[in-house]
Amino acid sequence: MEIKSVGDLEIAVIxxxxxxxxxxxxxxxxxxxxGKGARRVICDFSQTEYVASAGLRVLLGTAKNxxxxxxxxxxxxxxxxxxxxxxxxxxxxxxKIYASTEEAIESLQKK
Amino acid sequence: xxxxxxxxxxxxxxxxxVIIVIAYLVTRSRLFSEVLGGHPKAKTQAILAVIFxxxxxxxxxxxxxxxxxIINVRDLGPMVAGLTCGPVVGLIAGLxxxxxxxxxxxFTAPSxxxxxxxxxxxxxxxxxxxxxxxxxxxxxxxxxxxxEVLHMLxxxxxxxPFSAALEVASNALVPMVLANxxxxxxFAFVITNLEKERRTQQERDGLLREMERKDTELKIAxxxxxSFLPETIEQVPGFxxxxxxxxxxxxxxxxxxxxxxxxxxxxxxxxxxxxxxVSGKGVPAALFMALSxxxxxxxxxxxxxxxxxxxxxxxxxxxxxxxxxFVTAFYGRIDWQTRTLTYVNAGHNPPLxxxxxxxxxxxxxxxxxxxxxxxxxxxxxxELSLESDDVIVLYTDGVTEAANQHDEMFSEERLRxxxxxxxxxxxxxxxxxxxxxxxxFCGDWPQSDDITLMVIKVxxxxxxxxxxNVKAVIENLPHLMDNVQSFMRGRGFTDETVLDVQLAVDEAxxxxxxxxxRGKDGxxxxxxxxxxxxxxxxxxxxAEPFDPLSMxxxxxxDDVESRQIGGLGIFLMRKKMDQVTYExxxxxxxxxxxxxxxxxx
Numbered sequence: 001m002e003i004k005s006v007g008d009l010e011i012a013v014i015x016x017x018x019x020x021x022x023x024x025x026x027x028x029x030x031x032x033x034x035g036k037g038a039r040r041v042i043c044d045f046s047q048t049e050y051v052a053s054a055g056l057r058v059l060l061g062t063a064k065n066x067x068x069x070x071x072x073x074x075x076x077x078x079x080x081x082x083x084x085x086x087x088x089x090x091x092x093x094x095x096k097i098y099a100s101t102e103e104a105i106e107s108l109q110k111k
Numbered sequence: 112x113x114x115x116x117x118x119x120x121x122x123x124x125x126x127x128x129v130i131i132v133i134a135y136l137v138t139r140s141r142l143f144s145e146v147l148g149g150h151p152k153a154k155t156q157a158i159l160a161v162i163f164x165x166x167x168x169x170x171x172x173x174x175x176x177x178x179x180x181i182i183n184v185r186d187l188g189p190m191v192a193g194l195t196c197g198p199v200v201g202l203i204a205g206l207x208x209x210x211x212x213x214x215x216x217x218f219t220a221p222s223x224x225x226x227x228x229x230x231x232x233x234x235x236x237x238x239x240x241x242x243x244x245x246x247x248x249x250x251x252x253x254x255x256x257x258x259e260v261l262h263m264l265x266x267x268x269x270x271x272p273f274s275a276a277l278e279v280a281s282n283a284l285v286p287m288v289l290a291n292x293x294x295x296x297x298f299a300f301v302i303t304n305l306e307k308e309r310r311t312q313q314e315r316d317g318l319l320r321e322m323e324r325k326d327t328e329l330k331i332a333x334x335x336x337x338s339f340l341p342e343t344i345e346q347v348p349g350f351x352x353x354x355x356x357x358x359x360x361x362x363x364x365x366x367x368x369x370x371x372x373x374x375x376x377x378x379x380x381x382x383x384x385x386x387x388x389v390s391g392k393g394v395p396a397a398l399f400m401a402l403s404x405x406x407x408x409x410x411x412x413x414x415x416x417x418x419x420x421x422x423x424x425x426x427x428x429x430x431x432x433x434x435x436x437f438v439t440a441f442y443g444r445i446d447w448q449t450r451t452l453t454y455v456n457a458g459h460n461p462p463l464x465x466x467x468x469x470x471x472x473x474x475x476x477x478x479x480x481x482x483x484x485x486x487x488x489x490x491x492x493x494e495l496s497l498e499s500d501d502v503i504v505l506y507t508d509g510v511t512e513a514a515n516q517h518d519e520m521f522s523e524e525r526l527r528x529x530x531x532x533x534x535x536x537x538x539x540x541x542x543x544x545x546x547x548x549x550x551x552f553c554g555d556w557p558q559s560d561d562i563t564l565m566v567i568k569v570x571x572x573x574x575x576x577x578x579x580n581v582k583a584v585i586e587n588l589p590h591l592m593d594n595v596q597s598f599m600r601g602r603g604f605t606d607e608t609v610l611d612v613q614l615a616v617d618e619a620x621x622x623x624x625x626x627x628x629r630g631k632d633g634x635x636x637x638x639x640x641x642x643x644x645x646x647x648x649x650x651x652x653x654a655e656p657f658d659p660l661s662m663x664x665x666x667x668x669d670d671v672e673s674r675q676i677g678g679l680g681i682f683l684m685r686k687k688m689d690q691v692t693y694e695x696x697x698x699x700x701x702x703x704x705x706x707x708x709x710x711x712x
Contacts, residue, residue: 017613020621021588050610052617053680081610088686089679 001029006105010038014048018055027058034062039071042104046077051085063095072096076104122175126184127293129173133166134191134298138305146196147302147309149243160200163192164207167227171212182286185212185223186230186258187294193234194251195302197243205231219279222269226262233258245306248299255295259287329394336369336401344374347382348603348643348708349447353538354565355546359392359509359558369400371507372565375411380447380643383411386505386565387440388459395434403428403438403482417444418492421455421482425490428483437483441475441505445497447643450569452503453494457482460508463523465530467500467569472527475503502541503567504530509560513549516556521549538566570602577639583628583652585621592617595639602641604708611687612639612646615704618680619650619659627654627700641708645689648704656695659702660685 002013010033015022030041043059045051051059063073076098078086086092098104137143142159145151151159166188174183185208193201209224237246237254246254263280270276344354356370375383385407389396406427410420421442428438441462443454456462458481461474479490497503506526513521526545533544542564549562577598581587595616599609616637623635636651659681685691690705 017589017592017617019588019592019617020625021585024585050614050617052614052621053683054621056679081607085614085683088683 011042019052020054023054023058030062041073134301160203163188163204167208189231190234193231198235201231201235222266251299255291346603351538351568356563369397388507417455425482429486437481439481462505465502497569501569505565507563509562579637583624583633615684618684623652650702651699
C-alpha cells in the first residue's frame, strides 16, 4: 500500500477493492508504520471502488489500536458508493470524514 | 515700476499655467472626488479649505503689475472653494487668503481682504442655491467676473483716499475681471470634465451590474433545465449505448446548453433513442431544443408507433414555433425482445449502420422533413432487425462538417473509416476515437458547430452465464472479482448495480474461505446469470453445512472502542441484494443472491 508522509501525518492510499485480499496488505503496512511510531493516519479512499466487511474490520482495528496510543485515524476522499457503504455500516458516525486529502491534512495540522 | 504689456502678459500666462496645474491636481485628488460625490467628510473639507486658502495666497504672491495696478487672482481660490464645497469651506479659504493679505498692508488691504472673504462666502451661497451641485462653466465665470466688479466697488467704498482708489479701480477693473474669469474658466472646465467622467463611469458600473445579474439568472435557468433534461443516458439490456455532445464555444451560451440526445425508457421491453439538431445558435436555439426534446419524449411515451409520435410532435412544435426555427431529429424505437429498430428520420443526417455479417455500411435515410417546419407533415417509418455486433452511429453535422484550416471537411467518409476500424470497441471507446479523429483533423481550427454523437452497439442476445470455479484462497479474490466486474459491465447495468454485485459476491466468497473451509483446501463454484429482469448469482461450496443467514445483525453506531463487527459481511450482502437465500443441497452449501436490475418502468 502506498504511504506518503506529510510532517508527522501518514497518508495511506487504500486500494481499489478494500476486501479480504486488499486488507491483508493494508493491515500489514499499518502494523509496520505504527510499530515505527506513526500515530496520525489519514486514509485516502480516492482509489477505492468498494469496501467489504474485511476492510472495515481492518480499519476499525487499526483505529482502535491508534486510539489506545493517543493517535488518530481519519478518512478522506470517499467516493459516493463507498460513503454509502460506510453509512450502511454506521461507520460515518465513528470516523471523522473529510472531502479531500488537503482538508484532512489542514485540519490535523491545526491540532 | 511699470512693466511693458508684453512682459505683463507673459507673467500672466505663467500664472495661468500654474492655475491650470493647480486646478488639475486638486480636482483629480481623492479628496475632490469625495466632494463630487456630494458628501465630503469634515476632515476632507478642512483639508480642501486649507488648500484653496493656499491657492488664494498664491494668487496674492503671484500678482503682477499691469497699467499701474496689481492684478491678482487672490479671490479665485475661495471662489472655487465656495462653488464646489459650500459656504463653510469657501469662508475658511477666504479667511486664510484675507488674513495673509491683511498682513501685507497697503491702503487697499481692507477692501481686498473683505472681497476675498466675500468671494468664498458668495461662492458657497451659489453652491447651496444650485442645490449642492456644481453650477457649470457659464455661471461660474459670470460669478467670477461679477465678484471682481464687486471687489472694485468695495475698493471705492472703503479705501481712502478716494482719488487713489478710483485710479486703481479703474485701471485694474478690466484686467482683474479677465484674469479671474480666465482662472475660473479653467477650474470650471476641469471640474465639468471630471463630472462627465464620473457619470460615464457610474453608467458603466450600472451596466456591468446588470450584466452580472442577467448572467446569474441564466445560470439558474441552466440548472433548472438540466434537472429535467438529463445529460446522461440509461443503459438498455443487450445493447451498449453511449453518447456525447461537445458544444461550440458561444458568447453567453457557455452554460446554457441542452444536449441534443436522449434515451427514453418507454416500457418493459422497448427503449427510444433520439438525436436532434436545431437551426441556429445561442440561448434561443437551446430553448428550442429543450422544448423539442420534451415534446418528442412525451409523444414517444404516449404513442405506440414512432410515426404517430413524430407526427404529433411536429404538429405541437410547429404550432408553438413562431420564430421560424426547426429541428432535425432521428427517433428510433428499439425492441429488446425482437431486436428490431423502428425509426423515423425527420430530416436529420442519416445515421450509419455497420452490419457485422458483411462489414458493410448502410444509411438510415430521412423519412420526412424536419420538425417544426410545416404542420401536418407526413412521416413514414422504417424497420430493421438488428444482429449481434451491429453498430449504429448517430451524429449531427457538426461532425461531418468539422473543418480544418485548409477548408476541408471531416466528411462522412472519414467517419465511416473510423467506425469500421474500431467496430469492436465499446460504444464509449468508439465515440472517444471519433472525437479524437475529428480533433486531430481540425487541428487548431476552431469548432464552429455543436458536435454530437451517439453509438449503439448490439450485444449478444442470450442471457449469458458466467461460470467460475476457484480455489478457496484469498489470493484468488481479485481474479474472481475482475471476472464478475467485466461480465456485469456492458450488459446494461448501472455502475452501482455492478458494484453491489461485486460487493455481495466478495463477502459471500470471503465468508466461505474464512469460516467455511477455514484454511483447508476447497473449491467454490460461482455462477452468474443475467436476464432482462435480474441477475442471479449462485455460490456453492463443499465445506461444513453452515447457514450464513443465521447470524444476527451487527450493532451499529457505537464509538471506536466498543464496536464489534460480527456478521457485518452478511449484513452488507443482504442490504445490497434484493434476495438472499440459502439451502443445503446435494451435500453442498448453496447461497443464492438475486438483484432486480434497474429497468424501464
